[in-house]
Amino acid sequence: MKPLRAVAVGAGHYLPDRVVENAELESMMDTSDEWIRSRSGIERRHFAAEGQKTSDLAIAAARMALDNAGFEASSIDALVLATATPDQTFPSTATRVQHAIGMTGGFAFDIQAVCAGFIYGLANANALIVSGQAKRVLLIGAETFSRILDWNDRTTSVLFGDGAGALVLEAAPADGTPEDRGILSTNIYSDGQYNDLLYVDGGVSTTQKAGVLKMQGREVFRHAVAKLAEAGEEALLTSGLSVEDVAWVVPHQANLRIIKATAQRIGIPMEKIIVTVQDHGNTSAASIPLALSVANQDGRFQRGDLLLMEAIGGGLAWGAATLRW
Template sequence: MIRGVGSYLPEKVLTNAELAKLVDTSDEWIQQRVGIKERHIAAEGEFTSDLAVAAARKAMAAAGVTADDIDLIIVATTTPDYTFPSAATLVQMKLGMHHGMAFDLQAVCSGFVYAVATADSYLKNGLAKRALVIGAETFSRLLDWTDRGTCVLFGDGAGAVVMDMANDEELAAGRGLLSSALRSDGHHWEKLYVDGGPSTTGKTGFVRMQGAEVFRHAVGKITDVVYSALEQANYTVADLDWFVPHQANKRIIDGAGAKLGLPPEKVVTTVDLHANTSAASVPLALSVAVADGRIKPGDLVMIEAMGGGFTWGASLIRW
């Protein structure tokens, strides 16, 4: 069960108009192609673990728990503070915890969906009792600010959820995480990657993307895992109350919704204000939809994402 949701966005907002002063682009060009109006950028000295902790505290407050109640922390991120230790252990430290286990999960934009499924497995197998699952990124630090094909797409942020096992009454009502479908195919790695790393260049590197190729694969792969998750739980698209997709590109979101036959009013979209925050995008969108009252207890919610690797996945949740 998801007991609480929280999010955090850095204070600095970078608009399309401001970006147009840095690179050959325009507000019209960006909005027309990807539907983004602005994005948040982490401040100097503000790290991924800081964003993660801020979102985690809000999620724990919403769930009515403290760090003493958590025994598993999973941080989905592509932009950890350090090569090691993991961002998750830094979050653990900053929350004042000396117990439990903490680790990072790297599946790029699909990271949060992978992390939710992983936490669910740990909980159901008795390896943990209560999990803090976080998607957090300072993706702006991987951007080549002279490359208009990538620098306009991404932003920074964090989202978190608190998860534990459903009680008998909730299980009887069919609530909780019902199914997950996770996929990857490393043959596509060159279509979306960072051109650096400890073992290759010894440097962080920058995001590189074959945008048309990523777009070509996205809608089909997204719908594949959505249908798989629904089939596992014996539901159909018509049963969904909310579709919370990865917020990468408005045209991809609209294309997936149309292919699934979902009315736009059932699709949660935040890409216009957050841009692509990689592993943080799904929990950020969830947080917005819970906070404004759209997602309510008992609703059937599908989360999905696709990212570099390629990785992609979906989870079906009875809220």
């Protein structure tokens, strides 16, 4: 019996209607378009409308991904939602999405690994498919980070945006070689000693409030470049491939300087890097699936292309994955 691979068969995304250019932020705080661009590469971002929830963004991205795959929601066995900004403390935002899209069976759950959430989600979705527990998995990353920004902190509040991205994965028999389509490797890591580098200063059991985002930007940058490069190299090694085999890198869209420094360290030219941070800002768990869907919609991916994905977020939690499109 041939082994199973989790093959990507559909992608989708959603961005709120409100576009916030850097110039708008200049009127809100002591910052400038030049300052934001030079430090992050960000030119604009999208913010959710009043009353618009993380689940609303996720539902829209999920529907687009299902349309792209040609599937009905009722055919999905598992829905995995990566988010650090859920609608409620409980139940999971995933179950709200499950009901809204018409997924009448199977199961749904949230994953919380902040910006690394989508990579953690890929690891879980892959395990569900390879083990035979699910034949089709809808994996979503969705965030409304605008709800937890400190508008008195110009160094962090200008970096983030809202959005959602989704990927439909389906079980398919494979030969068990690096030439197979689908997920070839997922490598995830965490180290709690770095909790204070990037966190939200609130929570149910501490302040009973959502809190706002706090970040030591310089330290996060230093860890991000080293850890992302190592994770990317390990993911390629695990899948039996090399840098030369990579068609595209789809990195977490946190900061253009981090993206460039990581690419240089791994040895991959910028021409092979999918970059959307200029238009979306840092959308945390949504950033990789958002970038995947945008690039797929633009026709950049060809069947058989090897994709390397990598992300790091609060925790610190980080990881990388390889997928043959």
